[in-house]
Every structure is written in structure tokens, then in C-alpha cells.
Amino acid sequence: MPLKKMLSVLMLQIIIISQLALAVPVDAGASKQDSLTRLSSVRHAVRTDGVTGEKSLRLVVEVTGPVQVSKSLSSSPTPQLIVDIKGAELGNVANNIVLDGKIASDLSISSLDKSDCRLVINLPEAIDDTECKVYTLPEDTATNRPFRVVIDIDKPLSVPNFNFTPSLKGKVIAVDPGHGGTDSGAIGPNGVQEKAVTLAVAMEVKALLEKAGAKVYMTRVNDRDVYAPNDSATEELSARAEVGNRNNADIFLSIHANSFQNSQVGGIGSYFYKNTIYGKLLAQNLQDGMVKASGLSDRGIYPANFYVLKNTAMPAVLVELAFLSNPSEEKLLNTPQFQQKLAQGIVNGVNNFFVQAAKLGGIN
Amino acid sequence: MFPRYVICAVLVVMLGLAAGCGAPPPKSDGNDTAAPNVDVNVKQNQQELPAPAPKNSPKAQEMMQVTTYHATEDAMYLVPETQSVPKTEHPLQTALENLVAGPQSSQLVSVVPAGTKVLGVKVKNHIAYADFSDDLIKSNHGGSTAEMMLVAAIVDTLTEFPEVEKVQIMVNGKKIDTITGHLDTSQPLARSENLIKR
Known part of the structure; x- marks a missing residue:
């Protein structure tokens, strides 16, 4: 038999067999319907x-x-x-x-x-x-x-043995202005860049926290990539989380500004990694502090699988100050007075967090 | 040799099989737990599904249901949208193309950056590798809300298919660590049911 003919026959057989194989389970499924539900x-x-x-x-x-x-x-x-x-x-x-x-x-x-x-x-x-x-x-x-x-x-939230005292004095706090350097982050319709807004607010937060007696470690204090220009996201984000981990920070704050396709959307949101009760508590306090200080609408707090939250060993929250994609919020985010308000709201939130966390105890 | 008409007939049967066993209907509740452990690509899997062979009428256009996810106008939730589209041999890619094309409803907002193209989808070991053009990152306006909605919409659209448990997002054929610098997308991600509006 010529090879071509053999192949054709083989192919036909495969097709017939595969069709038979398809038909069998359908019939079997149809015939076992009538016994008691179990x-x-x-x-x-x-x-x-x-x-x-x-x-x-x-x-x-x-x-x-x-x-x-x-x-x-x-x-x-x-x-x-x-x-x-x-x-x-x-x-x-x-x-x-x-x-x-x-x-x-x-x-x-x-x-x-x-x-x-x-x-x-x-x-x-x-x-x-x-x-x-x-x-x-x-x-x-x-x-x-x-x-x-x-x-x-x-999965229930765990309650690790943190022992917080109820004030900012002596606390070690890592502050992470989002994006920077080659990564501008979100850009508003009038050109305001997220990396500039997050740095301005973070520097205010640093000043207020230090005034209250806390030790602050910044992931960056100017317009730069934390790891290296044009680095990979994993290198960049792990370098940021590392600032908190290396310095045994009590909490980690990542400051961002939001953006969405619909320019009408606005408001403040806070994100935590759902592992311990403290991350959620910190998110709620920061959220309340920012909403109260700014008067912007409250989008609530949400669990999120964000790199810097997942890879930090302490309670960590990523705050979204407002929406740069919303022209009126973009304008607000670009003014020093509003940046100051948000920073004060964040610091009030951090202070309230320590007051509440101290009540939760540990083994004091 | 076989007469030419026999070979033609064989080809018609093959095509019929491939076309007739297209995408399963959507299951808005998603995959429940691990599917049976089979290593398949999309085409094989279609043929393993026990659907009846079609009546091969060239006039009646075979249709399939595709479910995609889009954001509510306030960017708080994703909402599934199910459409009937002409049946294709690559339903996962068709679903992603429908996602990229945006919602039918004017009440919903597309979460995919403008100009993004679907370069392909492959399934291996229950992981869908979804490959997009770099517009996914370059035309992205940033923001963690937009990133969460985008990632969830891609993952949820593909995990509508029973053979897909997790989704690896790729750009120009390469895995990406993140889209806009918040979510970790370096690993395959499981369905996100918590952002879907109920």
C-alpha cells in the first residue's frame, strides 16, 4: 500500500474512533438519571x-x-x-x-x-x-x-503579638511616596504627575510625624527610582518594602494618587493586605483621617494583593489620596494647602491607630 | 488513493467537530475547585467536551455565549456581560477580544486601555497565558483602582472557561511583574469574585 493511502486510512479511522468516544459519555450520562438524589x-x-x-x-x-x-x-x-x-x-x-x-x-x-x-x-x-x-x-x-x-x-484575620504604645512618640514609620524617577505614575488631564503629588504629601507626613516624636524612614526623598532607573517592577517594589523591613518599622505607609477611565470618579480609598487585624485597623484609621481632613468622598477600605503590602512584615497600608483623572481633584492635589490637609489627616489616622492598637493589647 | 470526495467529506466532518464543540456557556459563579487534572490546549479541550455534533448547515450561523467583565461607572465593582457571538475555534481569544472591545451597556465602563490588542491565549496545566500588546501598559493612565479592575476583568473573563483556573498576564509574549506598579502580576492569578457586583 502506498504511504499516502495508508495515512489516509489511518486518519479516517482516528476520526471515526474519536467520534465514537465522544458519543459514549453522553449516552451514559443520560441513562442514570432516575435514582434518589444523593x-x-x-x-x-x-x-x-x-x-x-x-x-x-x-x-x-x-x-x-x-x-x-x-x-x-x-x-x-x-x-x-x-x-x-x-x-x-x-x-x-x-x-x-x-x-x-x-x-x-x-x-x-x-x-x-x-x-x-x-x-x-x-x-x-x-x-x-x-x-x-x-x-x-x-x-x-x-x-x-x-x-x-x-x-x-x-480565612480569619490573625492577631499577632504586637505591643503598641498609644502615641507616635518613639515609633518607627516607613513612608513610601508612590512611583518616582522613570515611573511618573498616573498623569492627570492637565498634566499633574502622581510621583510629584505623592512626594509632596509624603514629605509633609514625614515632617508632622517627626514633630510628634516618631522616627521616619523614607523610600525616597526626591524624584528618583528607589532601585534603579528603568528597573523591573519587582526590583523597584521590593526595594520599597525593604525600607520598612530593614528598619523594623512599626508600620508602612505607601502614598499614591488614583486614576480611572471615567473622569467623574473621585474620592479617597485605602488598601490593606488581609492577613492581620492591624492592617485593616490602620487602613480604617488612615481613611477616616483623610476623609475628615479633606472633605472628599469616602470610597472605603479594601483588601488588595499589592506588592508592597504583601511583602512588608509590619501593618502596611496603601492610601489613594484622590483621583488625578478627575479634573477638580487633580487641581486640589496640586495645591500645597490641600496636600497639607491630606498629610495632617494621614498623621491623625496614624496616631488614632496606635491609640486603638494599644488597647488591643498583646502581652503587656 | 481515496477519491477526492471522500477526503473532502472527512475534512467536512473534522471541521464540523471542531466548530460544533465550541465554548461552554458561561458560569458566572466561576470554577469551584480544581478541575480534573488534564493537560490540554484550547483546541483539544473543545473536542473533549461532550457536545453533540452539529447539523452542518452552512446557512445557520452557529453562535456561542461569551461573558466579559466591565466596571460600574463609579469604579466600585465589575459586572458580567454575556453576549451571543458567532462561534469561533478559539473562544478564549474571542472572549478577550470582546473584553477589549468594551461593554455593550452604556452604564458600564471599559477597563482596558485604548488600543490594546489581544495577541493570543494558550492554556497549559489549567493556566491561561493571555498575551496583549504593550498598549496594556503604555496607554494605561495608572491608578490602583484602574489596575485592580483591569486585572480582575481579564482573570474573571478567562476563568469563565472550565479549563482555566489561573491566568498569567503577558505583554508581547513576556510575563509582566505589574501593570502600573501596585498589583503583583508576576505569578498566575486565580479568579477574583470579590470585586464582582452581586
Whole structure:
């Protein structure tokens, strides 16, 4: 047989076989529909939100038909999340499953009665209603996914043993004016550059903090790249985080100005990395301080997977002073009086943070 | 040798298979946990999906659903927008092209810098490598809100596909550390559900 002909025959066979192979699972799926609804599998994974950096445990219980779910939290004798699944019997799934240990310890599944199941999830720490979600997902034939019960549990914020005293005196504070040198950051419609605004406000913050008795380490004090001109973002951002880490700073403040496609958007926002209670507390205090001092609108505080927040060992916050893309806020950001107001708001926020953090204790 | 018409028929069947098993419908709740561990590229994966072979009528245009994410006007949330578009053999790239083209709704704002082009998307080990022209960085006006919305929109648009768990953002074929200097994009990123408006 000539080679060409052999290849053609082979190709035809492959195509026929692949079509047969495609047809089989479809038929199999269609024929096993009519038994009682039951749990068919339990999976779990720890997930990290790609943008906010929030960690959560997701449990997925596959069921062979639609069910109803309800949840309840119990704190005694030990913290538990209880999920009842109505309309399904316990199938051939494991009764006990060990979970990640940090977010949830383990899961046990039992029958409540003939058509209801109960999942008991043991937790290392008590959580509140907003920190866990329980919902169902419908069957999706196109992607071959059955009915599912999904349980999401947020990773609780840790409480490290920081011992803060309630004042700025003697505190070590790292201040990071965003961007600089070859990186101008955002540029407003009238040409105001983020790197100039962040430096001006940061220098005011430095002066006010030093006046109150704090020791301040700046990532830059003029218009320059912190690592080297035209460096990679990782080199540049790690050099900034390093200023906080190397000097054992009590807190790290990164000062930025915001921008968005829609020039109407305005206001102040603060970002923290969701690991300890202190990052969030610092963000809230800075946010309150800036909003009060400036009178601009309050966009709130958010967890974010920002490099300088993730790679600093102390409570760290990135503040967005206002929007350079908004012409009226651009104008304000460029005036020394407004820069002074924002700096004062930041310093008030830092002071309030230490007052509140000191109350949280540690082992004093 | 096979007569020419046999080979033609074979080719028609092959094309039909490829076109008929296009993108799955969107799943706005995203991937739940790890998908079965298979190493696939986009084309193979389409063929593994158990969809019926199409009726090969040249008149009826086959359609597929594509879900993209765009920002609310106040830049607080992302909102999914699902469109029916002509079926293509590269649904992930089509989805990104729809994202870049911007929202249909006048209530939503595009998060992708003007002029950005999609250079390609490949999936390996459940990671989608999404390659854009350097307009993604050069035409970007900066700001951490814009960066968060942009990264989340790319990742969420691609993780609508069941074969994609994480997304590595690339520019001109290279991984990038960041887009505008806040978020760390050096590693593949998982779906961001927390910015999506519910």
C-alpha cells in the first residue's frame, strides 16, 4: 500500500474512533438519571482571590439532583459551621474529611433522616455570618457539572503579638511616596504627575510625624527610582518594602494618587493586605483621617494583593489620596494647602491607630 | 488513493467537530475547585467536551455565549456581560477580544486601555497565558483602582472557561511583574469574585 493511502486510512479511522468516544459519555450520562438524589462527592481547596488577595476555603459537595441548603453557626463548646442539605440522602461519600487546618479543621457528614444530610465543619476560631457563604449551583450539562452545594469560608484575620504604645512618640514609620524617577505614575488631564503629588504629601507626613516624636524612614526623598532607573517592577517594589523591613518599622505607609477611565470618579480609598487585624485597623484609621481632613468622598477600605503590602512584615497600608483623572481633584492635589490637609489627616489616622492598637493589647 | 470526495467529506466532518464543540456557556459563579487534572490546549479541550455534533448547515450561523467583565461607572465593582457571538475555534481569544472591545451597556465602563490588542491565549496545566500588546501598559493612565479592575476583568473573563483556573498576564509574549506598579502580576492569578457586583 502506498504511504499516502495508508495515512489516509489511518486518519479516517482516528476520526471515526474519536467520534465514537465522544458519543459514549453522553449516552451514559443520560441513562442514570432516575435514582434518589444523593451526595456523590466532596472536594475542597484553599483559594486566593487574584486581585484582593483574600484567602478562603471552598468546599464543593456534588449532588445528583437539586437540594435546599441552610447554614447555622455555633460557638459552644467549640466553633462550628453547620450546613443542612434537604432533599438528598447520604451517598457513598466519606463521613469524615480532614480540611486545611487553618480555616477549618475537619468536616463530618451524617444523615439527619431519610432525605436530609448534615455537614458539621469544625473551625479553629469562631467566625461570623459574613465570613461564610453557603449556596447551590445548578447542573451544567454543557460542562458536565452536576448540582453542587458550595461552602466558602474566609480565612480569619490573625492577631499577632504586637505591643503598641498609644502615641507616635518613639515609633518607627516607613513612608513610601508612590512611583518616582522613570515611573511618573498616573498623569492627570492637565498634566499633574502622581510621583510629584505623592512626594509632596509624603514629605509633609514625614515632617508632622517627626514633630510628634516618631522616627521616619523614607523610600525616597526626591524624584528618583528607589532601585534603579528603568528597573523591573519587582526590583523597584521590593526595594520599597525593604525600607520598612530593614528598619523594623512599626508600620508602612505607601502614598499614591488614583486614576480611572471615567473622569467623574473621585474620592479617597485605602488598601490593606488581609492577613492581620492591624492592617485593616490602620487602613480604617488612615481613611477616616483623610476623609475628615479633606472633605472628599469616602470610597472605603479594601483588601488588595499589592506588592508592597504583601511583602512588608509590619501593618502596611496603601492610601489613594484622590483621583488625578478627575479634573477638580487633580487641581486640589496640586495645591500645597490641600496636600497639607491630606498629610495632617494621614498623621491623625496614624496616631488614632496606635491609640486603638494599644488597647488591643498583646502581652503587656 | 481515496477519491477526492471522500477526503473532502472527512475534512467536512473534522471541521464540523471542531466548530460544533465550541465554548461552554458561561458560569458566572466561576470554577469551584480544581478541575480534573488534564493537560490540554484550547483546541483539544473543545473536542473533549461532550457536545453533540452539529447539523452542518452552512446557512445557520452557529453562535456561542461569551461573558466579559466591565466596571460600574463609579469604579466600585465589575459586572458580567454575556453576549451571543458567532462561534469561533478559539473562544478564549474571542472572549478577550470582546473584553477589549468594551461593554455593550452604556452604564458600564471599559477597563482596558485604548488600543490594546489581544495577541493570543494558550492554556497549559489549567493556566491561561493571555498575551496583549504593550498598549496594556503604555496607554494605561495608572491608578490602583484602574489596575485592580483591569486585572480582575481579564482573570474573571478567562476563568469563565472550565479549563482555566489561573491566568498569567503577558505583554508581547513576556510575563509582566505589574501593570502600573501596585498589583503583583508576576505569578498566575486565580479568579477574583470579590470585586464582582452581586
